[in-house]
Amino acid sequence: xxxxxxxxxxxxxxxxxxxxxxxxxxxxxxxxxxxxxxxxxxxxxxxxxxxxxxxxxxxxxxxxxxxxxxxxxxxxxxxxxxxxxxxxxxxxxxxxxxxxxxxxxxxxxxxxxxxxxxxxxxxxxxxxxxxxxxxxxxxxxxxxxxxxxxxxxxxxxxxxxxxxxxxxxxxxxxxxxxxxxxxxxxxxxxxxxxxxxxxxxxxxxxxxxxxxxxxxxxxxxxxxxxxxxxxxxxxxxxxxxxxxxxxxxxxxxxxxxxxxxxxxxxxxxxxxxxxxxxxxxxxxxxxxxxxxxxxxxxxxxxxxxxxxxxxxxxxxxxxxxxxxxxxxxxxxxxxxxxxxxxxxxxxxxxxxxxxxxxxxxxxxxxxxxxxxxxxxxxxxxxxxxxxxxxxxxxxxxxxxxxxxxxxxxxxxxxxxxxxxxxxxxxxxxxxxxxxxxxxxxxxxxxxxxxxxxxxxxxxxxxxxxxxxxxxxxxxxxxxxxxxxxxxxxxxxxxxxxxxxxxxxxxxxxxxxxxxxxxxxxxxxxxxxxxxxxxxxxxxxxxxxxxxxxxxxxxxxxxxxxxxxxxxxxxxxxxxxxxxxxxxxxxxxxxxxxxxxxxxxxxxxxxxxxxxxxxxxxxxxxxxxxxxxxxxxxxxxxxxxxxxxxxxxxxxxxxxxxxxxxxxxxxxxxxxxxxxxxxxxxxxxxxxxxxxxxxxxxxxxxxxxxxxxxxxxxxxxxxxxxxxxxxxxxxxxxxxxxxxxxxxxxxxxxxxxx
DNA sequence: GACCTGCTGCGGATTG
Numbered sequence: 001x002x003x004x005x006x007x008x009x010x011x012x013x014x015x016x017x018x019x020x021x022x023x024x025x026x027x028x029x030x031x032x033x034x035x036x037x038x039x040x041x042x043x044x045x046x047x048x049x050x051x052x053x054x055x056x057x058x059x060x061x062x063x064x065x066x067x068x069x070x071x072x073x074x075x076x077x078x079x080x081x082x083x084x085x086x087x088x089x090x091x092x093x094x095x096x097x098x099x100x101x102x103x104x105x106x107x108x109x110x111x112x113x114x115x116x117x118x119x120x121x122x123x124x125x126x127x128x129x130x131x132x133x134x135x136x137x138x139x140x141x142x143x144x145x146x147x148x149x150x151x152x153x154x155x156x157x158x159x160x161x162x163x164x165x166x167x168x169x170x171x172x173x174x175x176x177x178x179x180x181x182x183x184x185x186x187x188x189x190x191x192x193x194x195x196x197x198x199x200x201x202x203x204x205x206x207x208x209x210x211x212x213x214x215x216x217x218x219x220x221x222x223x224x225x226x227x228x229x230x231x232x233x234x235x236x237x238x239x240x241x242x243x244x245x246x247x248x249x250x251x252x253x254x255x256x257x258x259x260x261x262x263x264x265x266x267x268x269x270x271x272x273x274x275x276x277x278x279x280x281x282x283x284x285x286x287x288x289x290x291x292x293x294x295x296x297x298x299x300x301x302x303x304x305x306x307x308x309x310x311x312x313x314x315x316x317x318x319x320x321x322x323x324x325x326x327x328x329x330x331x332x333x334x335x336x337x338x339x340x341x342x343x344x345x346x347x348x349x350x351x352x353x354x355x356x357x358x359x360x361x362x363x364x365x366x367x368x369x370x371x372x373x374x375x376x377x378x379x380x381x382x383x384x385x386x387x388x389x390x391x392x393x394x395x396x397x398x399x400x401x402x403x404x405x406x407x408x409x410x411x412x413x414x415x416x417x418x419x420x421x422x423x424x425x426x427x428x429x430x431x432x433x434x435x436x437x438x439x440x441x442x443x444x445x446x447x448x449x450x451x452x453x454x455x456x457x458x459x460x461x462x463x464x465x466x467x468x469x470x471x472x473x474x475x476x477x478x479x480x481x482x483x484x485x486x487x488x489x490x491x492x493x494x495x496x497x498x499x500x501x502x503x504x505x506x507x508x509x510x511x512x513x514x515x516x517x518x519x520x521x522x523x524x525x526x527x528x529x530x531x532x533x534x535x536x537x538x539x540x541x542x543x544x545x546x547x548x549x550x551x552x553x554x555x556x557x558x559x560x561x562x563x564x565x566x567x568x569x570x571x572x573x574x575x576x577x578x579x580x581x582x583x584x585x586x587x588x589x590x591x592x593x594x595x596x597x598x599x600x601x602x603x604x605x606x607x608x609x610x611x612x613x614x615x616x617x618x619x620x621x622x623x624x625x626x627x628x629x630x631x632x633x634x635x636x637x638x639x640x641x642x643x644x645x646x647x648x649x650x651x652x653x654x655x656x657x658x659x660x661x662x663x664x665x666x667x668x669x670x671x672x673x674x675x676x677x678x679x680x681x682x683x684x685x686x687x688x689x690x691x692x693x694x695x696x697x698x699x700x701x702x703x704x705x706x707x708x709x710x711x712x713x714x715x716x717x718x719x720x721x722x723x724x725x726x727x728x729x730x731x732x733x734x735x736x737x738x739x740x741x742x743x744x745x746x747x748x749x750x751x752x753x
Numbered sequence: 754g755a756c757c758t759g760c761t762g763c764g765g766a767t768t769g
Contacts (some may be wrong), residue, residue, distance in 0.1 A: 089758060117760050124761095140759040148761080176758070292755060322757055349756045371756060513761040521755090521759080586755045710754085730754095 012040035019069040023107050024066070033059040035227040039198075042223040043067035046161060049197040049215045051106035051168075054227035055723060056380040060200040061097060064164050064227075065104065065134075068198070071161065072133075073108045075541035081159035082135045083110075085187070087142065087180065088166040090115045094109055094136045094357050097166070101134065108135060121513070131156050135226050139180045140516040143448060146186060147510060152451030153190040160191045165214070165351055168201040172213050173432025175711050176442040181216060181470035189464060202377060203228065205429035213432070213565050215469045233388040235378070238417060238606075239277065240613030241270040241396040262662030275303035275553060275613040276558035278344075278364060281392070283316055285343040285361040286336060288351055292367040294321045298367065299548045299651075301346045305554075307583055319552055320347040323524070324535040328552055333357055352377045359383060363389035368417045368587040369393070373429040375420055393659060395407055396617050406635050406642055407672045412596075414613060416588070419595035419604055430589045435473065436729040439482060439520045439721055442471050446483075447491060447502065449509050455499040458483060473728070481721055489716040520712040526567045527551055560637070590648030590735065593671075597646040600624040634680040635672075641683045643673040647739045657701040662686055684747035691744040698727035 013021060021217055024032075032040075036052040042050045044272070045065040052063050068084055077083050088094050094114050102112045111133035115124060117140070120600075127135070128149060137145075146153060163184055171177035188195055197213040200220075207226060212219030252538040278289060278300070291297045297319050304317035318332040329350070335343040336357040345351060352374065363382045368377040368552075380418070383389035395414045398404060423429075445465055449456050456464075466474045486492045490503035502510060509515055524536035534552045550556070557573035600621055605614055627635045635642045645655060649668075656666040656673055664686065667674045675683055702708065709715055714722060 093757080121762055138759065144760065170758085174758095294756080350758095352757085367755095374756090513759095517759045517762080519758070633757095 004375070010037060012037045015040050015044055015070070016066055016109075017073045018069045019073055019108055020066055020104075023104055023720075033062040033063070033227070035060055035225060038225045038227070039063040043162075043196075043198060044069060044071055044227075046196050049199070049211075049218075049221050049222040051199040051201065051211050051214055051224045052208070052227075053201045053207060053210065055203065056377070058227060058614065061100070061166065064162075064198045064200060065101060065628065067396060068134075068162050069110060072110055077132075077159050077160050077161075080131055081156055081357055082131045082133065083159060084134045084162040084164065085142075085157070085160060086134060086164040087165065087183075088135045088136065088639070089138070089170050090167075090353060090355065090678065091118060091138060093353070095539070096356050097138055102125065105134065112136070115145075128152060128156065129324035130202055130562055139183055142183050143516040143518075144513075145639040146183070147451040147516070150454070151552075152424060153452065154192075157187055157191045157195075160193075162198060163187060163195050164198045164200065164601060166200050168214065169204055170353060171621055172204075172210065173434070173436070175438055175441045177213065177432075178436075178438035178470060181213065182441070182445045182464045185469045186449075186464070202373075203429075204373070205427070206431045207219065209431055210368065211432075216472060219664070232266075232383055234391065235388045235607045236391040236393070236421065237610060238393045238395060238608055238613045239274075239749060240414060240416070240609045241273055241394065242612065242616075243270040243396045243398045250544070258443045271299065271303065274366060274394045274396065275300060275307060277394070279304055279307040282344045282364065283313075283651060284342050284360070285344075286339070286342055286358070286596065286655070287360050287362050287364060288378070288381055289317075289346045289364040289366060290351075290369075291346060292370065294323055294348055296366060297321050297346050297348055298552075302378045302550050302555070304344075304346070307336060315343055317344050317346055320345045320350055322348065322350055324356070325533045349374065351381070359380075362392065365391065365393045368395065368413045368419050371589065371590070372420050372423045372569070373432050375424055376429060379424075381460050392747065393421075394566055395613065395616075405661065406623070406637060407670050409619070409741065410600075410671065411616045411623070412628075413670050414601050414616050415596050415620055416592060418599055418609075419592050421608070422599070422606075423591065423595055425589065428591065431544060431592075431611065433729055437473050437478075437725045438471060438472070439717055439725045440713040441492070442466075442474060442479075442482065443486065443713040443716060444515070444518055445471075446500075447485065447506055447510050447515075448498055450492065450506075452503055455501050456497070457498050458500060461500065478721065482717065485716060485718040485721060488718070492717055512674070518712060525561075526565075527556075527570055528567055529556065529570050529572070532598070587649045590651060593646045593648055596671075631746060631749065632680075633746055634683050636680050637674070637694055639677050641675045641678050641680045643675060643683060643743070644671055645739050645743055646671070647735070650730060650732045651735040651739055654701065654731045654733060655740060657704055657731070658695055658736060658740070659686060659691055660704060661701070664690070683742075687744045687747055691737075691740050695733050695740075698731040698733045699723050701731055702735070704725040 012032055026115065035052050035058050039050055039052050041050055043064060052060050054060050057233050060676045072083050085672045088097065094116055098112060098114045105112045111640065113133065114126050115127065115138040116138045137581035171180050184197060201210055203226065207224050208219060211224055215222055289300060290548050291300055300319055301319040305315050308315045308317065318335060319334040320329055332345050333355065336345055337339065339358065340657045351357065360382055363378055379389050379391055382391065393418055396412060397411050400406050442465060446461055449461055449464060462479050463478060466479055485491065489505055489508035491509065492500050493503040494500055507670050526536050527534045555573050556570035559569045559571050561568050605617060609617060629644055645652060651669055656668055659666045659675065664678055705726060708722040
């Protein structure tokens, strides 16, 4: 074997155990990757927490496990219990890592075990009887372990030396992330020690926030390793399209019966043009097409499959989204791994994360990307080592007409896309929301602690979860109020000695397996064809018998619906339309809207726009000038006024509520707030009043929202706490004040113009 | 809120 000499002169390599060195040698690696080099010493020392941020496929997992395995080999555990726990957001990722890790650990006599929902109960009880080595687990399975085997936790994790978090960025700012932080803290409590944590993450804008997520309260002591070795070349293009079809009603219009079977003769319009370009450009190589919704995935897979049929070539386009069954998704994944036969997957964010599918030739994005960080992740999938990453974005805007809404004349989709790309080039990414209280997850964790210990005092619960745990933004009074709400809902009750126990409802909740997940999921119907499950659709979907449907990239007719078993039986058909998955859009960050304003006011045309996109941008800028938005944010529209504040969605909601307190009915539509029956002059006066008076508090504004239940256990939380929670996460009064001041200045000066 | 993610233990049938 002609092995290139491994990492000689590499100080990290010298630190590793000889057996690990031998394994690296056998891998034939030319050198250790930057992240692996930098992480070795601090992980080996085992004294600090370590955060490794690097691009996908940069050897992050090895950066953690080469030194961890070295430490475990050099100093083998003397007692039972897991030596390291690796927590991953995906079962598929655990299975991937298990294959890779097991191979390394075989040489080292370190047992590796996986534990998630697809692992049998027998294997689990064996592990509990003989806990050893490295455990790969999901947050939900770890939660189940605390609930069902609380009394054994010290035996299981008493000897724990490391906790590893994979894809840490995917947890940050979410309920599941708050659960993960709580679980990590409860591991420390069960081990009765501070167990070193290793976080593996994509590169983020604010590494300090990430470090603080990994070790709440002590983020400054985390060793942060950022591998910025992504000098990768980016080739990108935004392609503009004009939608000449009259825009169809998308939200309402449940009159599905008139769904006309598409004959294929009306192949015109923007979607067809986009499909044509995708077909001719991507066929013959491996690619990913990110459509922004499951409905769009279905529609484009269908359009592209028909192109293949018409051309008499085998279908090269496969769908991939969260409602498709496991075997359909795994089929797409294995086709992607098979380099011999070209395939392009049309997908939602399902293929953003680190499941091993190999790298693809190019990325297509249909519609505005949902954010800068998401676009960065998607790009990471493209480009073999050393090769450029290729991105094509397809943006469609409606044809200009007399009836077009001003917001559409501004070509907001296109401008938002340009803003997102400009920020990506500046390496800015959306930070996670740090101010959420995560009360829903605090409910879950309180109930879980009671299960683990067979009861707990309010003081101990507060100390474990809030004072020293991750729910630091919750003060004692708020926690007490939460406990009272839980008592009212009979989730908990209190013994005379003060001990908290489960109440009747709590007992039921905790003893059902759905308790372990911190996030809510809608009930869904299973879609079945001849005994084979194709996937599922949310229950809100009303599908009358005989309705036509496009699903899993094919056309179907609904034969029968079993409402009790929640099953929809379908047969192949020739017509159909994609299912509607209802909803609004992702939250747009303030920085993106600020960037959009800059783009409107500039005249430079980015070089990555094609001719149509350039033309659309000019139209958008012309509309911006015509409305005079540079100096006046209001536009009269019939009896209404449109207000364009150019700020993030959180601030827009806050301004809308503040206007609401003045008796104005306000609606939010993308870039604009619509003030019904109010003139631009009155709007200017209202803004002036708001800027002079004190704005209501965020909590007062939140009280105006009739239904604030969003997260899984919000149902049992009382109005007051829901208002507090909504205010913390979804409103920004100081931000709104700044924007209102700016808007007032503009409208005041505009009057003299 | 576009999108995404996850969970138990047992009964019963099948196979070696």
